[in-house]
Amino acid sequence: MANVAFIGLGNMGGPMAVNLVKAGHQVTVFDLVDAAMDAVVAQGASKAATALDALAGADTVITMLPAGKHVAGLYLGDEGLIAKASTGTLFMDCSTIDAETARKVGEAATAQGLQMLDAPVSGGVKAAQAGTLAFMCGGDTVAFERGKKVLEGMGKNIFLAGDHGAGQIAKICNNMLLAVHMIGTAEALQLGANNGLDPKVLSEIMLNSSGKNWSLENYNPYPEVMPTAPASNDYKPGFMVQLMLKDLGLAMENSLVTQSAVPMGSLARSLYSSFSQKGNAQRDFSAILEMFQSE
Ligand code: NAD
Structure with a gap:
């Protein structure tokens, strides 16, 4: 010990x-x-x-x-x-x-x-x-x-x-990818819903098709699809928008140092930044789905 x-x-x-x-x-x-x-x-x-x-x-x-x-x-x-x-x-x-x-x-x-x-x-x-x-x-x-x-x-x-430092790099790579697939999952589900599809049915279809990903499988951002997900609990965190934004900020800083192209991560950071500024910093990061819903 x-x-x-x-x-x-x-x-x-x-x-x-x-x-x-x-x-x-x-x-x-x-x-x-x-x-x-x-x-x-x-x-x-x-x-x-x-x-x-x-x-x-x-x-x-x-x-x-x-x-x-x-x-x-x-x-x-x-x-x-x-x-x-x-x-x-x-x-x-x-x-x-x-x-x-x-x-x-x-x-x-x-x-x-x-x-x-x-x-x-x-x-x-x-x-x-x-x-x-x-x-x-x-x-x-x-x-x-x-x-x-x-x-x-x-x-x-x-x-x-x-x-030294490789653990931090693995972490920012993982969380940048998480942000990207969460946003992609949210916009796909909302597109389906805007066309009258039941988000539960669409989720089931995508889980058994090539759109399957961790956010869809474990953390569905559409309310009431997954009872245990923050989306079904008023987006109480979970993983707060402000923490995702911190991790995306670290990824962007590193991309400048290493001159890496990160267009998807950069867009994810912009979206989370404007979402955060609208009073969502302490909500769960899957609440980003609301950005794709009409007012
Ligand atoms: P927190 O702000 O709740 O806790 C940080 C603690 O450090 C505070 O209690 C603060 O008083 C203490 N502290 C600061 N400077 C100190 C010093 N010089 N000496 C002694 N204590 C000091 O933060 P947290 O949510 O526990 O997160 C900690 C780290 O883990 C962060 O880097 C965060 O990004 C990361 N992280 C957080 C989560 C999460 O869900 N909260 C998930 C994964 C990773």
Whole structure:
């Protein structure tokens, strides 16, 4: 069992840390918001006064923070986690951040004799609670084999995508594709409905034809087709529009750096951006279907 320091106990980090306690690991937690630590402490974790205090005695450090600037701020510099960690410590940053920061932090950790994986997740708060997250890791195979044993306490499918930053790249590629097929699924269903087709019947036809895709199969954006989907629950998230927009923003930034053509991803970002600005930022991302409905 590992001795884990878990930093960043928000919507995702909180339940992930609880699952590590349940899996039998020694867990010490820290968050800037005191109350965020309570639920995990109630399950048996110890509370640290600062992020650096959480390092004491930890062989594994997991972070789950909002964005790249928070990760760089915590890891780098003379007072950062990397400078203060004991040799051999394994870091796993599960936040969704830009690949460049992930590479920079990963290389800084390796240069210091530490191990580091970027390990962003697929799956939302429900998957974090259920311990069914997918992890997409970037780093070396030695760190991956070691980290996998801990990640198994929080998730099911754990992949090594490549070197530092590769986990973040896998994540933005996946979510850009998700945005594109969600929008395509929504507009196809609405086109059918505008022609008098029953969206349930059309969904069944497309599920058994070449239009079959994950959004149609698991997350139907048309209300009342799939009782368990957010579309049948007033588009309560689920996966919020603002989080999809964040991931599409990271994909677009990376496409500029790598000079990659991403016309479909770029259009998806524009559509989600204008949808978000109309008061939909905190609704489920499948609500994009409403863009195709006449007022
Ligand atoms: P959140 O805002 O709920 O939680 C972030 C936590 O980090 C907060 O509690 C905040 O106080 C803490 N924090 C920030 N800076 C800190 C610091 N320096 N030291 C200690 N604590 C600090 O965010 P979330 O929804 O838990 O998401 C976390 C990450 O996971 C993000 O990168 C997000 O994009 C990604 N993600 C979220 C979801 C989701 O459905 N919420 C799904 C997949 C991936």
